[in-house]
Amino acid sequence: MRLLAREGFRVMEVFANSFFEFTKDYGETLREIADEENVRINSIHTVSSAFEPYLFDAYERRRDDFFRIYQDFLDFGQRVGAKVYTFHGLIKKPHPKMTFDDVVYVYEKMVYEAGLRGISLAQENVSWCLSGNLEYLKRLKERVKGPLKFTLDVKQAVKAGRSPYEYLEIYGEDLANLHLNDHDENSPCLLPGDGHFDFRSLRNKVEELGYKGPGIIEVYRENYTSIKDLSKSKADLERILSESLK
Template identity: 40%
Template sequence: MNIGISSACFYPIIELEKSISYMKNLGFNSGEIFINTFCELEQDFLSIINEEKQKHNFTINSVHFFSSMYEPFLFDNYKKRRDDCIKVFKKICKATNFLGGKYYTFHGMRFSDFKYINRSLILDVYKELCYIASENNIKLAQENVSWCMSKDLDFLKFLKEELKGELYYTFDIKQAYKALENPMNYLDIMGKDLVNFHINDRSDKEICLLPGKGDVNYKEIFKKLNDINYKNSIIIEVYNENFKSTKEIIESKSFLENLICF
């Protein structure tokens, strides 16, 4: 496992095209790129990101997108709306592949009662999305998100059962706590299909902190990662208001490196 960081940590202070050199200067050699808007999907802009990646010898592990702008509508009952959003999805998958990313971190549907959703439609959409991702040599990595269907454990179990070998997963600690769930419940479901990990911390007063600044039981979590033989990246993902200086980020990286060694 190696320690990476998400460019989302610096939104909106650091523009995406400047974020790779910024993360590299903090001592990170890899991470997740968060594409913040549609113009950042254009080929000219992606070429700039790719040049920055090569210039700084930085590995892009995964790509995230401002998902609320379109992902929920991939599952809309109105077909023409779904079709338009599929076009955006294809563009993001193509961009992820171009940037050398392995995974597309995916939020998906907004939360609703699992009893009333159209499961047949949802499966059809997911199968299409997974196929498009594989055509672009990447994996679709469903993240647990507190405001999305993916916060629902039964929904994730449903996806896991129906999409074996097609769908993969991103785990986020803070999102588990925001959903009022034990993080281990998500890891138990994702299991060996976990490919991406967003790490953060929390306390009784703060829902999101840099790793090492709160009271998350990392020992339990890392034991589970070892049990499932997780070898991929550990990506620090917090909000820019969760730290006051870059020194804190460097300290957090060191904390995680010592934790992994232990």
């Protein structure tokens, strides 16, 4: 975080890659660093396959166990000052004993619990999860109260063989977070500026929806070799977006 801050990054998303990384002590350390470096942690994200699918487990006691982990992660988010939790959700169809009504009930519990801490639960479109499916997202938006918010991830739309704009049509004014990345014919994920994605059109669309949140550069570790690569991408993206104003 310090290295990124010193390259001019001021708004960040924290990805907790282990349970240790969302403990109370670790969260307080991150918050101290963020305050020292004048950084705002807007959103949190985690290694979802470790616990998120179990929130929808057919076995109630196990479901309750993982809901407590979810609460711990929300506490971590509140500790670092985050306003959005980027959520992957189910990686496959629910257990046969879990109906869609049951899934909606769990989401509503999650939305409520997050709201108690000033955090929005933002379902992300993820190609290898049910949330890559447009119809599933439509059903969630129609049924879940709270309200449920959404994160758009450009690369995940590409991986699902869909246009990011198809997801935005569903999200509408409930878009709460934006993951920016680029792509070309050979790779579904590149640093912004290294591919051919039209960021100007995306900016125009999210502005039409009233989105006023940040755009988070979210790529994989293999997409860059140094912090300087991220800094260059930030500069490229700012230049591209500023051109849309001319």
